[in-house]
Amino acid sequence: MRKTLGVAMLTGIVVAASATGATAAPRAEADSGYIVVLRADANSSSVAAEQARASGATVGHIYEHALRGYSARMSATAAARIARDSRVLFVQPDGLATADAQTTPTGINRADAELSPTARINGADERVNVDVAVIDTGIDLTHPDLNVYTAGAKNCSTGASANDGNGHGSHVSGTIGALDNGVGVVGMAPGARLWPVRVLNNAGSGTFSDIICGIDYVTAHASEIEVANMSLGGSGSDSACGSNKDAMHEAICRSVAAGVTYVVAAGNETDNAANHVPAAYDEVITVSALADFNGQPGGGAAATCRSDVDDTIADFSNFGADVDLMAPGVCIYSTWKGGGYNTISGTSMASPHAAGGAALYKATHPTATPSAVKSALQSAGTTNYSWPAGDPDGIQEKLLNVATF
Known part of the structure; x- marks a missing residue:
């Protein structure tokens, strides 16, 4: 509601022997993307400007809220030099993340959102008074x-607008909060105020540095934004807050400490979520995907948009001890770019169901901490789905249910 990856291993210049045995001249180093994390008392803007002048770096984002630091393009030699500066905690190569969608409102029914007294799904367009940031391709x-x-739009990616050029962010947004207005679809927390934070481009990909820019923006508005959804992911692993090994994790740690509840996709690689970030982070709510084709428990429903087994974990979904919750994520119908609607699948579609559930809880428990929100979602969840069939880790995660929220 509106309230007024340690120092990276860096390679040096490569020299090669010519055909005659003579040593060739050193090749000029190509610039690459890096994330520079500074000590908490450093001035991000002034240090970035100074180090850029000295090293020939091109500065991208300046981070001031979730962490102190900046992103830049520079040579590996320049990055190694900057890493030795006493004001620098660590420097890491930038990474790449993609939207976790596969091909997707049975999910609203399966999560019992229509029974929630806060959602009040009755076609009267009574909007849930809560603010949710959608860190994605825009809306x-x-x-x-x-x-x-x-008014809360932010573009950390390509272009000048936070308008969605892909469709993914708009789809996620509809699952979170599509209006209960008698047309189209309805979301988990109907009418929630959606903040478009664009960190992925029209192809659905973006750098870790762009994502940190989005987290930084959300943290700057932590007094207004209750929940943030991140239906995206890249390769990586967990680390402890304060270990200074992973800039995106450090940013999320501080954003969560500021009171924002983060809900993220487990990923679509049929892999252990421990190998993917932000899914591996303990401070977020990591969501795997259930295949559900009719919005009802019991199984046996015929597959629709893709071949999967009704009422079981989706065959693409990541799994493991880092998964905190399961939600519908197969053949989910929701809003799309251009004022339209579309059906797609992925843990990207599961995450916003849980984000909408978190929004419902925060609407009636405004002082609840992110850890309390996670506990509430898990406590209210059920195990009313087919298990262990198709579950590769033998852990029966709680299935999202918001009937009492």
Whole structure:
């Protein structure tokens, strides 16, 4: 509600022997993307400007809220030099993340959102008073079925606008909070104010540095934003807050400490979520995907948009001890760019169901901490789905249920 990856291993210049045995001249180093994390008392802007002048780096984002630091393009030699500066905690190569969608409102029914007294799904367009950041490809800013808070839009990716050029972010947004207005679809927390934080481009990919820019922006507005959804992921592993090994994790640690509840996709690699970030982070709510084709427990429903087994973990879903919750993520119908609607699958579709559930809880428990929100979602969850069939880790995660929220 509106309230007024340690120092990276860096390679040096490569020299090669010519055909005659003579040593060739050193090749000029190509610039690459890096994330520089500074000590908490450093001035991000001034240090970035100084180090850029000295090293020939091109500065990208300046981080001031979730962490102190900046992103830049520079040579490996320059990055190694900057890493030795006493004001620098660590420097890491930038990474790449992609939207966790596969090909996707049975999910709203299966999570019992229509029974929630806070959601009040009755076609009367009574909007849930809560703010949710969608850290994604942007949102269709003028979609008639979404309550987009355009004054809160932020673009950390390509272009000048936070408008969605891919569709993924708009789809996620509809599952979180599509209006209960009698047309299109309805979301988990109907009418929630959606903050478009664009960190992925039109192809659905983006750098870790862009994502940190989005986290930094959300942290700057932690007094207004209750929940943030990140239906995206890249390769990586967990680390402890304060270990200074992973800039994106450090940013999320501080954003969570500021009171924002983060809900993230487990990933679509049929792999242990421990190998993917932000899914591996303990401070977030990591969500795997259930295949559900009719919105009802019991199994046996015929597959629709993709071949999967009704009422079991989706065959693409990541798994493991880092998964905190399961939610519908197969053949989910939701809003799309251009004012339209679309059906796609992925843990990207499961995460916003849980983010909407977190939003419902925060709407009635405004002082709840992120850890309390996670505990509430897990406690309210059920095990009313087919298990262990198709579950590769033998852990029966709780299935999202918001009937009492």
